[in-house]
Amino acid sequence: MTDQEIQDSSETQLIRRMVGSLIPASRNHGIPAADDPLILKRVLQAVSRFQAPLTAELRALAGAHGSPEALLALDAADFGEVVARAVEERIGALGILLTAVLQAYYTDPRVLRSLGKSPDPPFPHGNDIAQGDWTLLDPVRSRPPLYRDG
């Protein structure tokens, strides 16, 4: 199957619509929806390893509404309700998709920047954290031993 055929498949269209409904764009935060092409591409890459169970689940979901086309024809509000209910009732089977969406979305540079985080990997720069107040340990230092001899 070519990339174009994959993009055009009913399952892919369904995934695109679902992830866009799950995580919509936010004008307040200046971030895209999860159906943004760059994010969606990574979602599809991630779920490709689990294509068979996910496809079966999506076909079952579409079948409950007659066909993929019928499901895709729902307006945004109705489609959102269907997706929300599916996620709640079929979390096991759809967990693969949800994990992929969250991993792709929250590693996207635009989303990370909006969270005040660098899109660069932590290595090699690293991070600073506070040493902390070690006087907090004083009450524990004064305790008698609490281990038992063997």
Place this chain on the structure above:
Amino acid sequence: MEQVDVLIVGAGASAAAFAWAMAETRMHIVCLEQGDWVDHKTYPIASPAWEARPDFSNDPNVRQGPADYPIDARRSEIAPANFNAVGGATILYAGHFPRFHPSDFRVRTLDGVADDWPISYATLEPFYELNERMMGVSGLAGDPAYPPKQPVMPPLPLGKSGAALARGYNALGWHWWPSDCAINTVEYDGRARCINLGACGLGCAQGAKASVDLTYWPAAIRAGVELRPGRRVREITVDDHGMASGAIYHEPGGAVRRIAAHIVVVACNGIGTPRLLLNSVSPRFPDGLANSSGLVGKNLMFHPYGVVDAVLDHALDGNRGPYKGIASHQFYETDLSRGFVRGFSFEMQRGYGPAASALVALQAGALPWGAQHHDAYRELIDRTVSIVAVCEDLPEPCNEVTLDPEQTDADGIPGARIHYTLSENSRRMMDFALDRGRELAAAAGAVRLLRQMGPARAAGFHLMGTARMGASLANSVVNAWGRSHDVKNLFIIDGSLFVTSAAVNPTATIQALALYIASEIKARLSNSTLFD
């Protein structure tokens, strides 16, 4: 056929320590490892999208790499974690490095359950000390939960997350202490100090975390040990006298080779070791090698993990800093008024990266979809610290590793299947631990809790007990120094040996045991009693 003196199977925590300790004998020592060296530059933390790398998952069934073998965990409440490479699970471990308590070796005598170990804390104490110097362990002397000990470098920073939990512990009057961690807080033995990358469980690109590909193996190889990665051992062979004669293994690409050895040492972890022994069937050992006791694969122990995620009203460390920092042993020793025997420790998970934060919230059912998603997520990110209970699991013969009759690895060797159910004692302990975790979260100022779950299914980090040590064939697979009761030149040196699991991470004890067994072997080589 190639002949060597000592053949070690596996190149993880125990094998590396053992190989280094044995190198001074100047024997010809060869280690076969099914995985490869891992280039630290390829670790996720050194690349964008570092939180989305299934190739560094600790679940072999997710990773599905060429070195992995299938583990069918459908009949288990806990899914096992591992990593098949030079360094083994130390590549991905958090580096939490506590010792066992003295009482952990005497559970039958002190608490009337399971069995005593055939060795004591005092037996292992010099090997704990040696191992901590070799690995480089940070911590703080004076912990009232332990006999005196001296870490080799200062502790990891408390940070905001550690300070928040410390205040909670103090408000409750509970014990806590900086964790012993195999993570450099100063430059040590040629390795750099920790720079708070915040992804210990994905491999430390800085090299500050003591994985044994950086600590023991270079020293062992310099001393003459041969480490051959990419070689998967199919079975251990035996001769007409019932002694181990070597092994049959697969070269990279699958070609089958034989190697002969005077001493065979198995170091494949609590699942890989019984898998190899059970796959090593011969007319003399029809039920698997070293298994006349019937105990190979039995008594599988995990540490059931309980998790309470506390959300505070201010920023914590998030994914900045090592995973661990402080731990509590307030509930470690037996107190029967709690409704169970033995105990648990609390450790801290400092925080989570952006993607992991979302997955934690998803798992907790706290992440709405649709228009509310973004604001809800932003209330959690960098404000969550996890209280993690590490519960002692007692040995149960029904919890076991068997061969998988359906799945094989890439070389056609049967995979492993595990059956595991939490005991009633462990369930009562878990319920108590989660209650105390909620209490601690409240004392630390939590405004909300996310996950409150146990056992955490994906937390099968510690694989123990499946080839236990003991005084006799009636209750053990190997003797008090790791030698098979059945096969007098076959040794086991990994977590399979554990008689009980204690309530802390096992790597320090696994390696201390490996060093101790090497010491015993060397002593018996010198007086020619090794095979008596």
